[in-house]
Amino acid sequence: MKNRLFILLMGLNFCVIASENEAKEEVWIDGDTFYKSIRHKKQSTIYFGKWSNYVSQFLEDDNYFVALQLDQQFDPLPLDDKKLPSLATLAAVSDKNTRKEYYRFLESFGRTYGISHMVLPDTLDHTDFEKEVILEINQHSPFYFIHKSILSYSVPDNRKDYESASGIKPTIWVASQDANTRKISKWSDKVSRESQESFYRDLKQSKRTEFLPAYDLPNSLTKAIFSSGTLAHDPGHIFPIKTDVITYLGLDLPLKMRLRQYVEVLDYRVPGIPCIVDLREGDRKVQSDDILITKELNHHNSALIFPQIEPDHSDILIAQMLFGAMNVSGRSSLKSMRQVDRSVLLGFTDPEQVGFHVKPHLGIDSLAMIAIKKYATPGIQLAVVKNGQIVLEKSYGYYTYDSLLEVSRNTVYDIASVTKVMATLPAIASLIDDGKIDLDDSLSQHLAAFKGSNKGKITIRQLLAHNGGLRSYVPFWSMMMTGDRLDAFYYQTPEDEARDIRTYGLEPHPSMLDSLKSFIVRSELIKNPQNYNYSDLGFMILHLLVEEVSDQPFDQYLSEKFYRPMELSRTSFSPIKNGISPKDIAPTEYDNRYRNYQVWGEVHDRNALVFGGVAGHAGLFSTARDLAKMMYMFLNDGYIGGHQYISKETLSQLNVRYFDDNRRGLGWDKKDGEKDSASSYASDQSFGHTGFTGTMVWADPEQDLIYIFLSNRIYPDANNWRLGELNTRTQIHDVIYQSLKKLN
Structure with a gap:
């Protein structure tokens, strides 16, 4: 495994940069100006403020550490074929344990792909729940998930710039951000020996943490995010749906079959019959009283708004939420959103989802x-x-x-x-x-x-x-x-x-x-x-x-x-x-x-x-x-x-x-x-x-x-x-x- 670089927040404005071996000469280099630097071909951390086409070569090179800036999508590898939940999706997840489990996955995922650090977005122009996620994930692993606000405005391009600023050869640096005096100073100028010892204890403890390789988001975690992060836009309080007949207009055939376990399902509109319009796979003509299944709220209709990621057998969960067999518990600051408690209805699932190795009806029939x-x-x-x-x-x-x-x-x-x-x-x-x-x-x-x-x-x-x-x-x-x-x-x-x-x-x-x-x-x-x-x-x-x-x-x-x-x-x-x-x-x-x-x-x-x-x-x-x-x-x-x-x-x-x-x-x-x-x-x-x-x-x-x-x-x-x-x-x-x- 690579020789890792660790970050620890010291108060509000400090970022400690240390290496596993104190003798190493390590600096941070801005990825956008990397090619202008000629002195740091070894043991450097390349910071990318946004995804660049040449990031992948550094992820695969053991000579470099890579720090990636997360944006609103919260996806460190946006060009791969893996869909990860966005910041807005995580903010909607009401279950704190599910969020924590995802933070653990994201760190393991990043380390598996050679990402040494993820730099969190600032909290400006974010909702309260999004700010909460940013704070939580930093607290989860402050050596790995770094607040952008604690980085220096101007990262020196090479070691000579560091030496000029301090007059000595650096080992451990504290990069402080000050609106008036942007400066770099030695560790000993900022913290006491007690704090240094505490830092080293935390550093050693973090190195003992085992990270299992994580390549794909587990379906169980996807299901938990989907279940806990779905929003109900329900100004008319129509959820859960209580009727014996509905109309379903959509392309999800497994969902259509699942709905038939609960009620009679029509393929066409009938006056007075609730109509569910599924917008996940394309636009459809929507009437004002339709009930929508969507991933984005673009209408004033009552709707279930699901995360961008979907687990296997999502039809089971969607049907249960529509009819009240499970909670709709996603969080939102919008007043038109509400959490819908589970009703007395028992939901349907497939036998293999709850421990059957064969479908029991085969012998029962x-x-x-x-x-x-x-x-x-x-x-x-x-x-x-x-x-x-x-x-x-x-x-x-x-x-x-x-x-x-x-x-x-x-x-x-x-x-x-x-x-x-x-x-x-x-x-x-x-x-x-x-x-x-x-x-x-x-x-x-x-x-x-x-x-x-x-x-x-x-x-x-x-x-x-x-x-x-x-x-x-x-x-x-x-x-x-x-x-x-x-x-x-x-x-x-x-x-x-x-x-x-x-x-x-x-x-x-x-x-x-x-x-x-x-x-x-x-x-x-x-x-x-x-x-x-x-x-x-x-x-x-x-x-x-x-x-x-x-x-x-x-x-x-x-x-x-x-x-x-x-x-x-x-x-x-x-x-x-x-x-x-x-x-x-x-x-x-x-x-x-x-x-x-x-x-x-x-x-x-x-x-x-x-x-x-x-x-x-x-x-x-x-x-x-x-x-x-x-x-x-x-x-x-x-x-x-x-x-x-x-x-x-x-x-x-x-x-x-x-x-x-x-x-x-x-x-x-x-x-x-x-x-x-x-x-x-x-x-x-x-x-x-x-x-x-x-x-x-x-x-x-x-x-x-x-x-x-x-x-x-x-x-x-x-x-x-x-x-x-x-x-x-x-x-x-x-x-x-x-x-x-x-x-x-």
């Missing part, structure tokens, strides 16, 4: 199609989330076996017992956070009807773990019937009774709910109440407890606390009543025991139906994408989209086994190695739940992995058990784990 061909279910909808990003969201088959309505990502499914962990469990957790209940509270503390009953001393903890001694299932709905008809007083009107019109989950007769509550209170316990016994009744009771303590209807409480702020637009009890079209809902069974018609758009579970379609054990409808958000909230310590929905402390109490011979946590199903629904590869810390209609949600904290499987396997007959016989849900879970690069 065949398993899903086998299940459909063998009539295990007419359709399937699933999602896989890794590291907080969706790597797979896919739909298979149709609503029914006649193949008329194709399953899409917007198809809503009856999730059956998954309701227990997507509704009742978060509601209970929220009440714990609010200090209104405790896990060891008894039912009689909150529900007067249970005082003195055989259930009065059962705790919330026991109910959540199915360890309260309750019976597995009681067909309460059948207790309201005589023969194949409702008892007379359960009909709304005499006309309904005459025509046997049952309003069911829409507006059941109030006496139905009163009877149901009475049946639950008076129901018997199992023979050994201390034993584990999976039961719907416990979650029916918890539903009543939530309403009593919150003083709100169960569905309203959940909507206000979770579903609405998390933008779960397709998650609802009684979906038709709440504005979801029947054509967007997968049907379940033909109910020939109670309703005598095809169930489509109302809850399949008959006890939940008597509750009015809103119950703690069943009744919720949702999509894989919405459920993925909820599971991510649980996996991410209760936090998503800038809001803490459930405290980490409360969540830590749920994913724990409390009772002997009981594999379950509180609400959550867990693995026991015997009757597991989850993959054998899933960790012991993983948790989830299944549903009777053919549904499953599962999360693994160790792998930061979420799996959602939805189907309507009970169409048209609830006694169709082929999905379980084929073990489709578990086998697909296996494929996901097998596709990962590393399995613990």
